[in-house]
Amino acid sequence: MVQQVESEAQAPPAPRSGRLRRAVILGLLTLPAVLAFSVDFPLCPTAGLFGIPCPGCGLTRATAAALSGHFGHAFELHPLVYLVAPVYVAVLGGLGFSYVRGGGDKPLSPRMNLAVSVLAIGLFVLLFVLWMARFLGYFGGPVEVQTLRSWSS
DSSP: OOOOOOOOOOOOOOOTTHHHHHHHHHHHHHHHHHHHHHTTOOOOHHHHHHSSOOTTTTHHHHHHHHHTTOHHHHHHHOTTHHHHHHHHHHHHHHHHHHHHHTOOOSOOOHHHHHHHHHHHHHHHHHHHHHHHHHHTTGGGSSOOOOOHHHHHO
């Protein structure tokens, strides 16, 4: 009796024709955030709902200030802006690029996964420590927050 062994069929690569569709979807998903930012809508759910700043409160305004050349004001709004904003933009940009390209099925190497995890945990700890210090009055105290109630009135 002869057994036939079927070779495993490999999945074909993602078609390039879908890149435009994925780019449009990504653009449509970012449009609400761009519109909210342009009309000064409170983007932070914690600030908007509870009226207290979250650990990242001030980062969006600080990034905008830094991009417009107001580096001191950016630091006042959030002292970690020059560390957190580039990492945030790089991660979001990489995810968006990977999505449009059709990749994303390749996992990170164990070494890279560990490095990203350590970086993420370290940034979270720094944000939390700074958040607590600001509530105690350091680094200019808590940033002003805009609640949804104050925005609509």
